[in-house]
Amino acid sequence: MNTTVHTTTVAHPRSVERLVAGQATSDGAGVKLTRVLTQNLQRRLDPFLMLDAFGSDQPDDYIAGFPDHPHRGFETITYMIAGRMRHRDSAGHEGLLENGGVQWMTAGRGVIHSEIPQQEDGVMEGFQLWLNLPARDKMMAPWYRDFKAADLPKLTTEQGVAVTVIAGDSHGVGGAVTRETTAPLYLDIHLPAGSRFEQVVPASHNAFVYVYRGEVSIAGQTVPVQRMALLANSPEADGVVIEASADAKVLLIAGQPLGEPIAQYGPFVMNTQQEIYQALSDMRDGRFGE
Template sequence: MNRKLTQVLRAQPSTDGAGVAIQRVAGFEQRGMDPILMIDELRSEHREDFAAGFPPHPHRGMQTLTYMKHGGIIHEDSQGNRGEIRGGGAQYMSAGRGIIHSEMPTQDTLGLHGFQLWFNLPAAEKMQAPRYRDLPLGELTQGAGPGFTVTAISGEWNVSGMQSMVGPLQELAAQAALADFNLDAAAELTLETGSGESVMAYVYNGSVDADAVNHSRRQLLLFGEGEQLTLKGGSTGAGLLVLRGRPIGEKVVHYGPFVMNTEAEIEQAIRDYQSGQFAA
């Protein structure tokens, strides 16, 4: 059965960090997005829109994945990790019980286009040790089918017209998977999806046809149950992120950079951060 479109969410203009201009889709309580919590798109040719970056700030109880299409980002954190990625690379971080990190544009970055995605952690994993990993473009899995190309970052992908692909990042919780597709005009692809998975697609370039309706940039498409998903490039083609994951199904309570299951756990996270335990 092919998945049908159930809802369309439009990214909203916002700012984060030290005033970085972003487009945001927040899904903390959004049915159909679990385990994905949030999708931010960072896109500007003007350095003043992002130069101040994301100075040191804390996280607990969730994972982040930063994927850069264009420009460079430097990550540093309280665990002593430092990594730099440029166009096409990704950075993964699991905050676990607590970490402080920063993400700053490289000095030679004049234009920036990328994404940061937040993934939930199940309650049993929220207090595990933090983890970090760089994934430069050369480590990502790339392929092509009839009228489209794909970069698999995480998870297994079975797409019509090509062999199965597996992204190198297997650390995301809830079997979350992410791939970047580029479709030619009117090109169609069908991918296999697991029963019970949340499945969605964020359009960042051009437009895509889903259920015979055209959807343009900065729209997140949420799909219902089914074993397959079919997407078709619009008149100028399409660039889109496709995300899948097993719903965790637990209560989500969040306060800024903390994502837990109860208000008491949020209050404890604030106390722990203020007492300096995140830097340990």
């Protein structure tokens, strides 16, 4: 589904507060990745907890994948740009995530899952975003859904900017997923040379842009490839304007902060240390996935 839309006008665009370079690391069974949103930014970018970017054409960088591991208290959104990944979890869900597809998983009270590449060569590239759950929902039942690329809402502006609406709303096109409390906006935006894209974002939301191809300009600030532009919060700001002098691809992510305590121990994100101890106890006693 691809809709051509008229450009929304942003009267008071946000500026760039600062640029952030991701940290090279590895996770799972040695998968090499870049941690773009790190733990020290969780308060500033509440309700988002983490953003990882992974991409390589060297199988040794990704082939072992992410064997069985637990989660509790938040949601994971995995967006594949290239490659194929098999998901299985303790709630009985299974799916194959392919080029351009999204996997949205609510860990809730606890799930054990694996994400294993289904390829032996070629490029595997994508992103995983962690979205916090409000305290009242942290122990909800796990939920999972796969979206194929063709199922994701898309739009094209008059200037030829192509947008995939993973969550939220853009130019009147509703995303694949909505969440009432955190109200996440998650857009993949492909800007042709010489184009600009305007997106309304509530002043109360925390927001950032991650450039994964080319470079863009936001309020006069150049944002180069593999950099995150943390967008300034301002009471009069009504959105963001992104301009590209050459072809570029970016993620625009925003959400309503929860303003709740964050207690994290690896794959468990709760509100208190006591809840972390309980998660560890439940995991040890085999109560995840019940």
